[in-house]
Amino acid sequence: MTKICKRCGRILINAQSIQDGYGTTCKKIISFQEKQEKNTTDTFIENEVQFLKCEVNMFKRQLVALKNNPSMTFKDAPIERINRDEENKIIEPIIKKYRKVFRECIEELRDVLELRKNKLEKEEKKENEKQEIIALEVITS
Numbered sequence: 683m684t685k686i687c688k689r690c691g692r693i694l695i696n697a698q699s700i701q702d703g704y705g706t707t708c709k710k711i712i713s714f715q716e717k718q719e720k721n722t723t724d725t726f727i728e729n730e731v732q733f734l735k736c737e738v739n740m741f742k743r744q745l746v747a748l749k750n751n752p753s754m755t756f757k758d759a760p761i762e763r764i765n766r767d768e769e770n771k772i773i774e775p776i777i778k779k780y781r782k783v784f785r786e787c788i789e790e791l792r793d794v795l796e797l798r799k800n801k802l803e804k805e806e807k808k809e810n811e812k813q814e815i816i817a818l819e820v821i822t823s
Contacts, residue, residue, distance in 0.1 A: 707740045
């Protein structure tokens with residue numbers, strides 16, 4: 683049993699976390715990553731959003747801690763929950779930028795998935811046409 687998170691390297695306090703080897707937030711992130719590996723592209727975006735929400739929440743907590751204690755390093759910053767007022771003052775400008783970038787990434791991902799879907803449909807159509815031609819040749823001969 684380790685007392686340091688295998689993912690982020692922070693000291694673990696909770697008995698269950700020590701047993702798992704991951705902090706609560708990191709455990710959620712790891713489970714999202716495992717689900718993502720098993721899932722199809724239909725649920726990929728949904729799982730990616732959940733994963734990113736966990737990551738963003740962890741970073742929010744660290745940023746607030748760093749603002750309150752400038753001598754602290756990023757790795758030492760705690761990831762405890764923060765109150766809404768502090769979050770809004772410190773985090774909102776950063777979150778707005780990330781939301782914009784995230785929206786752009788989602789749009790690009792949708793475009794790529796649409797192109798891939800169209801390509802697969804064309805390939806399937808060609809294959810069906812070949813099958814029909816072969817079937818007609820067999821019937822006529």
